[in-house]
Amino acid sequence: MNDIQERIERHIDLLSEFTATPGKGTTRLTYSKEDFQARKYIKETMKEYGLTVREDGFGNIFGKLEGSIKDAPSVLIGSHFDSVPNGGSYDGPTGVVAALEVAALFSKNQLTPKYPLEVIALVEEEGSRFGGGLMGSRGIVGTLSEEDFFNLRDKDGISTVEAMTQIGLDPTLPKVRDSKMLKAFLELHIEQGPILEEQNIPIGVVEAIVGLTQLEVIVTGQAGHAGTTPMDKRSDALVTAARIIGQLPDLAIGKGEGTVITTGRLQVFPNGANVIPDKTVFSVDIRSGKEENVLQVIEDVKKLVDSFNGNGIQTSIEQQLYIQPKKMNQDIITLLKEKSGHFNIPSCSINSGAGHDAMVFSDFTNVGMLFIPSKNGLSHCPEEWSDSLHIANAVQILFETAKQLTEA
Ligand code: HGY
Ligand code: MN
Ligand code: MN
Ligand code: MN
Numbered sequence: 001m002n003d004i005q006e007r008i009e010r011h012i013d014l015l016s017e018f019t020a021t022p023g024k025g026t027t028r029l030t031y032s033k034e035d036f037q038a039r040k041y042i043k044e045t046m047k048e049y050g051l052t053v054r055e056d057g058f059g060n061i062f063g064k065l066e067g068s069i070k071d072a073p074s075v076l077i078g079s080h081f082d083s084v085p086n087g088g089s090y091d092g093p094t095g096v097v098a099a100l101e102v103a104a105l106f107s108k109n110q111l112t113p114k115y116p117l118e119v120i121a122l123v124e125e126e127g128s129r130f131g132g133g134l135m136g137s138r139g140i141v142g143t144l145s146e147e148d149f150f151n152l153r154d155k156d157g158i159s160t161v162e163a164m165t166q167i168g169l170d171p172t173l174p175k176v177r178d179s180k181m182l183k184a185f186l187e188l189h190i191e192q193g194p195i196l197e198e199q200n201i202p203i204g205v206v207e208a209i210v211g212l213t214q215l216e217v218i219v220t221g222q223a224g225h226a227g228t229t230p231m232d233k234r235s236d237a238l239v240t241a242a243r244i245i246g247q248l249p250d251l252a253i254g255k256g257e258g259t260v261i262t263t264g265r266l267q268v269f270p271n272g273a274n275v276i277p278d279k280t281v282f283s284v285d286i287r288s289g290k291e292e293n294v295l296q297v298i299e300d301v302k303k304l305v306d307s308f309n310g311n312g313i314q315t316s317i318e319q320q321l322y323i324q325p326k327k328m329n330q331d332i333i334t335l336l337k338e339k340s341g342h343f344n345i346p347s348c349s350i351n352s353g354a355g356h357d358a359m360v361f362s363d364f365t366n367v368g369m370l371f372i373p374s375k376n377g378l379s380h381c382p383e384e385w386s387d388s389l390h391i392a393n394a395v396q397i398l399f400e401t402a403k404q405l406t407e408a
Contacts, residue, residue: 004101005392011097012388014041015081016089025086025382029154030124030135031059031163038081039167042121045100050107051119057173058139058149059164063119065106067406073183074118075405076365077102077398080125080136080357087126088384090190094372096121098188098395105399106408113406115183122357129154129163132214132320137360142176149175155267184332184405185361187369188394190386192354194377202390203397204350204371205336209359210258211294211325215284216318217244217305223270223278235312238268238277244305244315245282251300252286258353259288261297289351291324326359332368332401339400345393354379368401370394 001009018037021027028034039061046053046063054062064074079095099119106117127133130152138144150171152160161171191197196204221235245263252261262285269279284301288294298319305315333349340347350371358369372390376383402408 001388002392004395005388007101007104008097008388008391008395011045011100012089012093015093015097019083021086026083026089027085027087028081028083029129030082031129031160031167031169033167035082035123036167039121042081042096042100046103046119049100049104051103055169055173056140057171057175058136059123059169060136060140061121063100063103065103065113065117067113067116069114072115073181074116075184075186075402076118076120076182076361077186077402078120078122079187079189080122082124082126082128084126084128084380086382087380088378088382090374090384090386091192091379092125094190094386094391095188098391098398101395102399102402105395106402111403111408113403113408115406117402117406125357127214127321130160131216134321134323134355134357134360137357139175140177141179141360141364143360146175179364182361182365184329184366184368185358186332186398186401187356187358187367188391188398189354189356189369189371190374190379190384191350191371191377192374192379194374195350196348196371196373197375197377199348201346201348202372202393203340203345203347205333205340205347206328206352206358206369206371207333207349208289208328209326209352209354209356209369210287210289211291212285212287212321212323212355213294213298213319214321215286215298215301216320217241217282217284218316218318219244219280219308220314221278222276222312224276226274226276229276234276236276237280237313240308240313240315241266241280241282244308247304248284248301251297251304255288255293255297257288257290257293258351259290259293259297260353261286287353287355289325323355323359326362328358328362328369329366332366335401335404336368336370336397339397342400343393343396345397370397
């Protein structure tokens with residue numbers, strides 16, 4: 001095992017210890033104690049690698065290697081470091097760790113780039129705490145307004161500002177980047193699916209990322225006694241939610257283009273075994289490679305949800321995130337493939353069914369994304385695993401690509 005691989009494994013292992021659910025995967029919610037621990041480690045490593053460290057008004061972490069051209073746009077490289085509940089150790093951190101090691105190669109080779117190289121560790125990509133997702137990157141490009149950011153609350157009603165302040169972050173720091181100040185964005189991510197492993201290909205060069213939306217459906221009914229309320233006198237918010245959720249898969253099945261629909265979160269109020277629920281809130285995550293499919297399924301969900309209004313039941317839908325399918329930059333795709341060839345590392349083109357910060361930056365600057373294989377195609381679960389050799393391969397490819405883009 002080479003020294004880069006050893007450092008990668010150490011980074012991943014140490015970061016995976018910063019979890020609220022030890023032994024049951026990685027749970028690292030934004031601005032939590034675990035975020036604070038991971039942030040501290042990332043900033044210390046950035047400093048150790050000779051980078052100038054700063055955080056923005058969202059808590060995104062930047063490690064900058066200055067370029068020789070004054071005030072030049074940066075080549076940004078990184079990913080996110082938050083997680084889903086009980087997720088894996090590689091979703092997000094793989095890209096942050098690879099970016100750190102690319103920067104380490106710049107200093108090891110004493111390279112001074114013309115354009116600055118900036119390592120970035122992004123917050124709240126998953127949306128596990130504040131909903132929606134892609135928060136840190138949307139904040140930087142300005143598609144999440146400061147007002148919307150300040151209005152976000154977690155399920156306990158804690159605001160982003162309160163949560164930031166609790167771990168010593170400053171929400172008044174600068175937020176939006178001028179697009180002229182970015183030359184490119186590069187992200188390494190685990191595939192989170194089975195394709196690369198099945199085809200035994202160590203590198204996937206991402207061509208496109210699905211469009212996605214996250215909806216929140218609220219159903220209100222009437223609370224009541226489970227024992228004394230006759231069945232024909234109930235406005236049961238949970239039975240209604242179950243009937244809606246049960247019909248959602250049929251709205252996506254058969255549409256093709258990777259069209260999928262998922263309910264991953266359901267809250268029941270007041271959540272008592274002998275109380276008829278008077279409120280439920282559940283998520284609806286819709287994705288497709290074809291934007292028309294996303295829009296069509298949204299319409300179908302609205303119609304379905306609306307059809308349950310009446311008999312004491314009220315329904316409503318909030319859209320927390322909507323982002324169109326995105327294509328990666330063709331020049332960077334070519335560059336990534338060329339650099340993979342340079343190292344005789346087999347690569348293939350691949351599309352992403354997962355959303356990524358790269359899709360947010362793609363309207364703002366030139367974006368390129370690499371995937372590495374996920375063992376058994378598993379992700380968003382404790383079994384998530386990728387080979388540090390594959391990450392080390394990607395570091396070499398990203399280093400050569402970043403060298404060219406920064407004109408080092
Ligand atoms: O949901 C996603 O696709 C990503 O993991 N945030
Ligand atoms: Mn994820
Ligand atoms: Mn991710
Ligand atoms: Mn991502």
